Structures are given as C-alpha cells and as structure tokens.
Amino acid sequence: MNNHINCLHCIVPPHMLESMLANGNEAQKKVALNAIGISGGIRGHRQALASAVAYLTPVTAPGKHRTVYTANDGSSLPGQQVRDEGQPPSGDVAVNEAYDGAGDTYDLYWDIYQRNSLDGNGLHLDSTVHYQQNYDNAFWNGQQMVYGDGDGQLFNRFTIAVDVIGHELTHGVTQYMSNLDYQGQSGALNESFSDVFGSLVKQRKLNQTADQADWLIGEGLLTASVHGVALRSMKAPGTAYDDPVLGKDPQPADMAHYVNTTQDNGGVHINSGIPNHAFYLTAVAIGGYAWEKAGKIWYAAGRDKFRSTTDFQGAADLTTQTAGELFGTDGAEQQAVKNAWIRVGITPGAPQTQPQPQPQPQPGGCVTAPAAIIRSLFGGS
C-alpha cells in the first residue's frame, strides 16, 4: 500500500527531500519525512531535519512481519500459529529464537542493503518450530523456514544459532535474486551465500569486526558430547568437527581439494567451503565490519550479476567486477577480492560479457514510475 512512499528513499536525493520539507504543503512534508525516516539511519540526514521533528511519525521498517508456528512435533506445515509480529515473547524458547533471529536477519538486509525482506517487497517471514520428533535439521521449503528440535544426543535445537536462521532466510533471498540452481557448483554457491549472510547476521548482532568474528556456522548446535565447535568454519574449512559418530568436517578450503560426489546434490554443503573461505579472506583483508564492504560486494554481485547457472569461476569474476564498480578499479577492495579467489585456487578473469539479467525490483519497487510520483509531490502536472 505504501510502496510509493517507501520507495522514495532510493530515488529522491536527500537534498530534494529537505526542500520538500521546507517548501512543501503538509501532505508533502509528511511524505518526505516518512521517506527520510526510513533511510535516515543509513544516510545520516536525520540530524539536518531536527527542526521538522514535530512531523515525524514513528518509523518502522516497511515490511517486517514475522509469524512463528509450531508443528507440535508433527510434519504439517505451517502448523499452529504461536507468535505474530509485535506480540510479546512466548514461553517457548524456540519460538522466541525463531522470531528474534528472523528479525535480526530482516534488519541486516534492510539496514545495510536496503532490501525489504526476502523478495525485496515485504514478504512475510514464516517460521515453523518443533518440526517432527528428534529432527536433526532445518530447511527452507521454498516458502518458509522449518526448524527441528534436534535429537539431544548429537544436535541441539536448530534455532539456537542465529547464523542458522540467517542461513535459512538467505535461501529465500537467493531464490528471489539469482535463484542459483541447487546442484553442483551453483548449488555450493547458493549454500555459501547462506553461510556468508548467516554469519554476517551473527557478526552484526555481536558488533564484531572481521578479525573478531569466529566465522563458525552453527556454533552451539552440536551437543557437549560431540567433538566439534560447529558444523562449518569459514575461516578454516574442514576443522569444525572431528567426531567418532559424526565423522570429520569434509569441507575443502580450495579447489585442489574440491570434492566430486553425487550425494547432497553434488556436495553443495561440502564444496561451499571454497567460496566461504574466499569471502572470509576478502573480509579480513578489507578489515572493519565484514557486512559493510565485503558483504556489500557479495550482495550486489548476487543481486545484479549472478544467474542460476553461475559457477565458482563466474562468482570470482563477478564479485571482482562488482568490487571495482562499487569501490574503484584496482582499489584495495577489488585487490582483496581478487587475491582471496586466487588463494582458494580460482583466478578471476576479465569482466564477463554475458547477457545481463532482468532488473530486480528494489524495496518497494524502485524501478517503477518514480517520475510521476515526484512530479505529484511537487505539485506539478
């Protein structure tokens, strides 16, 4: 409903919004304030508008709507609703973790990448907890997240780690962006994207820089009886666990150890170690908060350049190209990306000349009819 207002932040420059405030009528001022409120936190223009604060209405993210269901240990989805957006915490820790983790993930995409939910258009975030009994898994079924309680012997409940929640939700983001085929290298890239942004959700929640973060996926998920710290390590793929029952973490860190297998859709959870490590190396080389630059490069490449069939070489080429576009050709950021891929055994090539994908809708539908909206705001036409 509010698409036109919400979308102002990305089409109307801040100085224009300020002029709308200074010179517009009441309705125009409200619209401008709304738009600034949404983008103000990221663009820093709120201070300049202090004098107009009387007009400010409480600003919330435009599309954050979380609903948590319980399957009551059965298999029906989505199950029985237990907590909807804005409702107080439940007495059930899994419900609250699913709710809070979905919020942390929504906030990373909105605050940092200006993406309004998974589809860029405020898609509701539905999660189901207590799926089946002793269920050692969490998955994205194409429409929602699903979490098991774990068997208690090897695995704890899957909502325990916020990066697992960010991982599952990012499968939704990927589905609406490049829709990377869940098979072979494109599938491993799909997995890696989920690990990357899952880890960034955790790092941002903990306010950690790249060198402070643990870069683990699923920390806390393994019970105390398992020899292991997590399920995957982006910093040191292959070292997350080594246990008599679970076996050893099979992830490679570079192309020399790429695993050819028909299981797991061609090893999508195994070979994801390679692009995972490339992201880690990039983020550490750039320094600071990983979501700010490395994350932005990966996000923009995934949104604008990846296609369903992109493989590791394509990812290396396209993230390197994106780093140049965002931060300057041959700048420190692009060098960091290039060196990272080389270290995992892939040499980024020249910019690809493949056909560009269709433009993706931005939060609130940026690409549609902004000119008419601006004209009407300024009383033209």
Place this chain on the structure above:
Amino acid sequence: MRIEFVRSGGFAGISLTARVDSEKLAPDESATLEQKINEAGFFDLPGQIKPASPGADMFEYSVTISLPPRTHTVIVSETVVPERLRPLLDHLTNLARTGKYR
C-alpha cells in the same frame, strides 16, 4: 536381497548410510524389511521424486534395492516422500543410525 541406503543433504550435510545384505540378517529382520518393501510398492515407484519448489537444506534419500532379477533406485526429497514409502525409509534410517551397516 541387497539394499543401499543413503540419506544425504540437510543443513549439516552429514550423510547417513546403510548397506544391508539380507543373508546376514536374522530371518525376522529380513521378513520385516521385505514386508515394508512390498507395502511401499518400491519397484513401481519413479526413480526421482522431487518437490515442485526446490527449497534448500532438505534431506534427500537414495535407496537402491537388488532383489534378483530386479534392481531399482529411488531418489526422493524428504518433503515429498510418498506415504507408503515412509515406513521403509524410517526403518532404514534407524538401521543406519545404529552404525552397524556402514
């Protein structure tokens, strides 16, 4: 009769496997398995059963059964397991969990 069972995928990406040779099973164990295979109509199931919406991190089951003269493989994603196949998969999953059939 020989059975090769693999449950792969899942968020953890840790496979669960079982190789069963009916000659090495107790007679009642073997009979239980054959009954579940018959009830599943295993040899009439399609070789691949995938969901319309692919999703991610779901378990995938691969079951190959050799019961001369027939050999058949069924690969099925966990969210689209046919009801009649479920008891066989649960049984094989439990056998694999014991770790005695690797």
